[in-house]
Amino acid sequence: MAQGYSIWIGLAVIVALCVASWFLSPKGENQVLWRSSLMLAIISCYLMWLITFLAQLHPLIAPRRSDLREAYLE
Amino acid sequence: MAPRQDTPFRSADMSMVQLYVSNEIGREVVTALGELGLCQFRDLNEDVSAFQRTYTQEIRRLDNVERQLRYFYSQMEKTGIPLRKLDLDVDRLASPSTTEIDELSERSEKLEQRISALNDSYETLKKREGDLTEWRWVLREAGSFFDRAHGSVEEIRASNDNDDAPLLSDVEQNQGAPDAERSFSGMNIGFVAGVINRDRIGSFERILWRTLRGNLYMNQSEIPEPLVDPANNESINKNVFVIFAHGKEILAKIRKISESMGADVYSVDENSDLRRDQIHEVNSRLEDVQNVLRNTQATLQAELNQISQSLSAWMVLISKEKAVYNTLNNFSYDRARRTLIAEAWVPSNDLPLIRSTLQDVTNRAGLSVPSIINEIKTNKTPPTYLKTNKFTEGFQTIVNAYGTATYQEVNPAMPVIVTFPFLFAVMFGDFGHAIIMLSAAIAMIYWEKPLKKVTFELFAMIFYGRYIALVMALFSVFTGLIYNDVFSKSMTLFPSAWEWKKPDNWKEGMSLTAELNDHGYRYPFGMDFAWHGSDNDLLFSNSYKMKMSIILGWCHMTYSLCFSYINARHFKKPIDIWGNFVPGMIFFQSIFGYLVICILYKWSVNWEEAGASPPGLLNMLIYMFLQPGTLPNGERLYKGQEVVQVILLLLAFAQVPVLLFLKPFYLRWENNRARAKGYRGIGEVSRVSALDGEDEDDSRPNGHGPSFDDDEGVAMISQNIDEDHEEFEFSEVMIHQVIHTIEFCLNCVSHTASYLRLWALSLAHQQLSVVLWSMTMELALVKTGVLGVIMIVVCFYAWFFLSIAILVCMEGTSAMLHSLRLAWVESFSKFAEFAGWPFQPFSFDTMLEESEELKEYLG
Numbered sequence: 001m002a003q004g005y006s007i008w009i010g011l012a013v014i015v016a017l018c019v020a021s022w023f024l025s026p027k028g029e030n031q032v033l034w035r036s037s038l039m040l041a042i043i044s045c046y047l048m049w050l051i052t053f054l055a056q057l058h059p060l061i062a063p064r065r066s067d068l069r070e071a072y073l074e
Numbered sequence: 075m076a077p078r079q080d081t082p083f084r085s086a087d088m089s090m091v092q093l094y095v096s097n098e099i100g101r102e103v104v105t106a107l108g109e110l111g112l113c114q115f116r117d118l119n120e121d122v123s124a125f126q127r128t129y130t131q132e133i134r135r136l137d138n139v140e141r142q143l144r145y146f147y148s149q150m151e152k153t154g155i156p157l158r159k160l161d162l163d164v165d166r167l168a169s170p171s172t173t174e175i176d177e178l179s180e181r182s183e184k185l186e187q188r189i190s191a192l193n194d195s196y197e198t199l200k201k202r203e204g205d206l207t208e209w210r211w212v213l214r215e216a217g218s219f220f221d222r223a224h225g226s227v228e229e230i231r232a233s234n235d236n237d238d239a240p241l242l243s244d245v246e247q248n249q250g251a252p253d254a255e256r257s258f259s260g261m262n263i264g265f266v267a268g269v270i271n272r273d274r275i276g277s278f279e280r281i282l283w284r285t286l287r288g289n290l291y292m293n294q295s296e297i298p299e300p301l302v303d304p305a306n307n308e309s310i311n312k313n314v315f316v317i318f319a320h321g322k323e324i325l326a327k328i329r330k331i332s333e334s335m336g337a338d339v340y341s342v343d344e345n346s347d348l349r350r351d352q353i354h355e356v357n358s359r360l361e362d363v364q365n366v367l368r369n370t371q372a373t374l375q376a377e378l379n380q381i382s383q384s385l386s387a388w389m390v391l392i393s394k395e396k397a398v399y400n401t402l403n404n405f406s407y408d409r410a411r412r413t414l415i416a417e418a419w420v421p422s423n424d425l426p427l428i429r430s431t432l433q434d435v436t437n438r439a440g441l442s443v444p445s446i447i448n449e450i451k452t453n454k455t456p457p458t459y460l461k462t463n464k465f466t467e468g469f470q471t472i473v474n475a476y477g478t479a480t481y482q483e484v485n486p487a488m489p490v491i492v493t494f495p496f497l498f499a500v501m502f503g504d505f506g507h508a509i510i511m512l513s514a515a516i517a518m519i520y521w522e523k524p525l526k527k528v529t530f531e532l533f534a535m536i537f538y539g540r541y542i543a544l545v546m547a548l549f550s551v552f553t554g555l556i557y558n559d560v561f562s563k564s565m566t567l568f569p570s571a572w573e574w575k576k577p578d579n580w581k582e583g584m585s586l587t588a589e590l591n592d593h594g595y596r597y598p599f600g601m602d603f604a605w606h607g608s609d610n611d612l613l614f615s616n617s618y619k620m621k622m623s624i625i626l627g628w629c630h631m632t633y634s635l636c637f638s639y640i641n642a643r644h645f646k647k648p649i650d651i652w653g654n655f656v657p658g659m660i661f662f663q664s665i666f667g668y669l670v671i672c673i674l675y676k677w678s679v680n681w682e683e684a685g686a687s688p689p690g691l692l693n694m695l696i697y698m699f700l701q702p703g704t705l706p707n708g709e710r711l712y713k714g715q716e717v718v719q720v721i722l723l724l725l726a727f728a729q730v731p732v733l734l735f736l737k738p739f740y741l742r743w744e745n746n747r748a749r750a751k752g753y754r755g756i757g758e759v760s761r762v763s764a765l766d767g768e769d770e771d772d773s774r775p776n777g778h779g780p781s782f783d784d785d786e787g788v789a790m791i792s793q794n795i796d797e798d799h800e801e802f803e804f805s806e807v808m809i810h811q812v813i814h815t816i817e818f819c820l821n822c823v824s825h826t827a828s829y830l831r832l833w834a835l836s837l838a839h840q841q842l843s844v845v846l847w848s849m850t851m852e853l854a855l856v857k858t859g860v861l862g863v864i865m866i867v868v869c870f871y872a873w874f875f876l877s878i879a880i881l882v883c884m885e886g887t888s889a890m891l892h893s894l895r896l897a898w899v900e901s902f903s904k905f906a907e908f909a910g911w912p913f914q915p916f917s918f919d920t921m922l923e924e925s926e927e928l929k930e931y932l933g
Contacts (some may be wrong), residue, residue, distance in 0.1 A: 002597065003595065004594065006596075006598065030463070032083045033081070033488070036488055047625070051621070051625055054677040057678065060681065061613060064586065064587045068586060073586075074576060
């Protein structure tokens with residue numbers, strides 16, 4: 001489902017969204033505002049998701065805890 | 075040139091215009107332009123004092139009317155009549171004509187006289203009423219005293235002519251005697267009756283006692299109800315006194331003393347019948363006075379009531395009128411041509427609108443003289459006019475709080491609309507808190523109209539930033555999902571990538587390590603909930619958030635730096651691109667861009683599979699500077715790392731001399747070349763035609779008309795043109811560039827470190843909400859039975875309100891301030907100059923909005 005290549009899928013999605021927001025922004029005085037804000041927001045969100053995903057892609061440490069109940073364990 | 079469309083991206087194009095308006099319609103023109111709110115008039119009479127200006131008389135007159143209106147308002151407050159406030163959103167006031175204003179001022183003059191007359195008579199009547207009331211009390215109290223005294227007067231020795239007479243005659247003997255109605259006068263005893271302030275009664279008594287050596291009999295009683303002093307409407311307690319004494323002179327003395335002590339003496343007849351008549355008379359007079367008083371007050375109230383209906387509107391009209399004349403005072407008046415000449419900054423794109431407005435006013439007035447509007451060329455810097463709407467207003471305000479952008483440079487508020495709330499959200503990432511904030515923001519926007527009227531300052535401030543709060547909350551919802559935090563708990567939206575396997579020798583409380591699944595599945599959105607609450611959660615999330623801070627900071631700064639390229643392109647200064655932008659960018663990227671790439675690369679490598687130990691990036695960066703060409707402990711990130719790092723380091727340091735010298739030397743070369751060709755600076759010799767060098771110093775009298783230049787058709791009337799006078803000074807440019815270079819290079823380091831606040835604050839926020847949960851809800855959840863029920867209710871309220879107070883309000887404010895700093899310092903220092911001055915057009919709307927005096931009149 002979410003493998004390492006997901007970041008490229010995500011990239012494709014946000015590129016599509018950015019293109020869409022470039023062309024679908026309402027015309028007029030505030031078009032530049034719409035375009036800049038939408039694209040910046042989309043890219044910022046993608047960036048944050050990307051960083052979080054990459055940080056967990058090849059984790060160097062594993063979660064460790066000692067308060068688990070038996071039923072929870074596989 | 076075709077005018078560009080005005081966008082929020084940069085300041086609208088501004089032009090300086092000159093207006094020639096016939097004297098008769100000056101007021102109408104300015105009123106129309108004030109409604110439009112697009113012209114910022116320049117003061118053309120700077121050297122004329124406020125008293126000598128053309129329209130000072132009118133302003134004085136309007137000041138007087140304003141004073142009268144305020145007088146009405148104070149009278150209304152005194153009588154408790156509510157003011158009908160003017161809601162500018164509902165009623166728009168048509169601009170009045172001169173005659174209407176005259177009528178208004180006449181009317182308020184008349185009303186003032188009437189009201190002050192009514193007030194005067196009201197006060198006299200009130201005084202009379204007070205006196206009569208006091209008299210009535212004296213009559214009543216003294217009367218009862220006399221009545222008591224008459225019972226025993228017979229027992230007093232009747233006269234002293236008969237020495238044989240007994241001092242106390244027999245009661246029976248005197249009963250039915252004809253002289254039973256004997257009075258005090260018969261005994262030559264007189265009395266003084268009056269009213270005195272209760273506080274003074276002690277000293278009054280003492281003084282009388284001392285001056286008359288005890289030859290008096292004083293009787294007093296308190297008036298049970300406090301009397302009202304008409305002078306200041308305060309209630310005072312008074313006493314009635316009756317003093318008996320022997321002899322006319324003593325009585326006169328008593329009178330004098332009473333008067334000097336501030337007592338009021340009233341005549342009281344000792345005969346009970348006469349006294350009864352007196353009481354009747356006083357009562358009827360009091361009634362009359364009270365009737366008149368009631369009538370006067372009713373009239374006054376009716377009058378004020380009527381005024382209260384339109385007072386706000388009048389106040390607004392007068393303020394507008396005053397503003398118009400104040401503006402007209404900035405105009406230059408040409409007596410010979412009977413025209414007013416004005417200079418104003420206007421947005422170039424709105425020139426046609428202004429022109430047609432002017433045309434309309436002239437046509438309506440039916441004047442044959444047209445009003446002329448002329449665009450003039452000037453070397454003055456135009457004001458910065460950044461158009462805003464309901465949404466961008468708040469963002470623009472927080473940028474303007476830092477400074478006004480230079481004319482036509484990239485509006486720093488553009489990126490702020492996203493970056494400010496986003497960086498806030500990185501620090502505020504909690505889904506639950508974000509939802510609370512989002513609902514508050516949506517509520518403020520949904521009930522925008524009614525909430526607009528709230529005048530409580532703190533709320534008004536939050537309300538002003540409602541759209542900022544909305545965007546902040548939206549991003550916080552997103553980051554909350556990414557951090558997988560909802561009120562410090564986690565959500566299990568997707569299956570975890572980690573598995574907890576039960577070892578063979580499992581026992582309760584055993585420390586277990588999760589195992590990563592082996593088919594490459596990773597938690598698709600945000601943090602894996604397996605980390606949540608684990609023993610080494612912080613170890614992982616700190617590393618993740620720290621690296622994220624660096625990457626986001628790098629993106630933010632690179633993005634901001636790119637605007638300096640756009641600015642340099644727009645201002646057609648290629649040297650700023652080659653001397654500042656390019657070397658700066660290379661310097662920044664070869665150090666911090668490299669660091670970011672290393673972070674991303676390190677994440678993307680499966681170190682376990684590669685069989686190598688992952689290098690510490692911090693050490694790597696330090697070694698890159700301290701020992702270029704070597705790696706710490708042989709921790710290698712990739713092949714050829716040493717060479718790349720040395721090249722990057724050299725590249726970075728090679729930029730320092732470029733940054734230092736390229737721009738100043740290029741500018742010197744350019745300047746020398748221009749001089750060699752014989753060009754000279756504009757400011758050095760030329761002056762705009764109307765003002766030649768020689769009359770630079772003489773002060774210009776009022777009404778001194780401008781000279782008209784035929785070839786340009788324009789002339790600047792105003793002075794101080796020489797502000798743009800700029801001579802090339804190499805040392806200055808060099809010093810400026812040295813400072814810029816040092817600042818830039820050091821800031822690259824310190825600003826990057828500054829972004830670590832993103833990590834610190836998000837960590838603090840998360841830990842604080844964990845602590846709050848464990849100190850309230852967790853305590854309640856482990857209890858059972860009745861105690862558990864009670865505790866869960868109490869703890870829930872404690873937890874919920876503390877969550878809102880501390881985590882949403884307090885933490886939100888702190889995160890907002892940190893994000894604000896990142897915008898102001900870290901981002902703006904990369905591109906914005908902030909050397910502009912704001913466009914403040916003459917507008918009735920802003921005037922009414924900003925006026926403190928009018929606040930109480932506007933609803």
